[in-house]
Amino acid sequence: MRTSNGQSVCLNGNLVSTTVDARHVSKIQKSLLPSQAEFLDSIMFHGVSGFSKSLKLIHDLALYHSDVPFDEDEKSALFDLKILWEGFERIGQES
Template identity: 65%
Template sequence: MRNTNGQNVCLNDNLLKTVNDSVEPKVSTSLNSSEAEFLDYIKFHGISEFVKSLKMIHDFALYHTDLCFDKDEKSALYNLKILWEGMEQITKS
């Protein structure tokens, strides 16, 4: 599909990814009850504590082991990074 500005767009879950790899979140609907409960739980226990824990797990796995990482492990570590960066954005808003 082509945008009015000439860029191609492909859908990936809840994100639009353009040819130049910029990612734009789609407008989402309201949260369902389990999503809202999950976010309330995280906020109650402290987002900064979760961020700190995720970074610690990431760093231990990456820098303090002699294990070899293949594609799946690298992807899992990257997912942790995405998760803590998203949580940090919540604290900024």
């Protein structure tokens, strides 16, 4: 995605000049849509560690402190939460 000044927004939210040399090209994974960049900026602003802890807490409450039986949909939703909190943990370690 190109900004008005000709730069690209990349997965890590940074602007990358269109004249990036070959050493840095491998770091550019994917251009983001504006809504994706805004979402990631919001997460980074509020703090990924807080999001990670919240998602893990919700997961653990549902799994260990609930009498609700789990079918495939519920198991899939809990696994999705696990993927999210672990992803936020990795992002927090890299930043």
